[in-house]
Amino acid sequence: MERVPVLKIGDMLLVSIQIDMEDQTALQLQEDLADRIVATGCHGVIIDISALDIVDSFVGRTLAGIASISRVLDAETVVVGMRPAVAITLVELGLSLPGIRTALNVELGMELLARERGADEWQLEVDGDDDTETPAVTTP
């Protein structure tokens, strides 16, 4: 059985899918990714599918599964590198990859994750700060 490697780059994990996804490969990838998220504490997962000519419903489900697993482990998933032809076929097949965020390439995906993470942390700071009130809140 072939195995898709999971590469750690900074606070993110990068997966480049190049082989045809079969049941076992997909399950193994989901397991490997979950293990690596827990082991590294990474908050972002980037899945590059630029090598794929075809994304069928099975691959779509696999990607959605990865995104869901990552989310419960406090990591966000971005799918990058989708070919134009793949996007067209996906929509023609009625698969719009709900719940999966996309970016054009790895760099834009990293930017998206970094921005979201930054926004989250800012949100947390604002929420967790007891000493000051946000200007929008008025007390009678």
Added chain:
Amino acid sequence: MERVPVLKIGDMLLVSIQIDMEDQTALQLQEDLADRIVATGCHGVIIDISALDIVDSFVGRTLAGIASISRVLDAETVVVGMRPAVAITLVELGLSLPGIRTALNVELGMELLARERGADEWQLEVDGDDDTETPAVTTP
């Protein structure tokens, strides 16, 4: 023919080799990489081989070819993620990958490239500076 994607991350290109290298795939990868180095102006190439169970003399030659092509295009190559068993087999086969630098994983490879690039630029600065002499140089 399968194609290995070349991913751009910052000032570096990342290639994750997961499929068996055949003549055409290897040539195509060398061509794609050369094109991307010229198009992006990247100064570093990282080749991840953590998915490979076997590195034979053909793969070794391919990697050496990539390193040489990159070098003439002003980019350095680092091979990362080699499995312990692959390293042992390589040496047993008498292949020690001359001219190829290695690092344990993608992050360490990036660090190595960044450090070398930094050192090069510093060297250039020192060499190009006409106003000062380096202390080691003595004039009679």
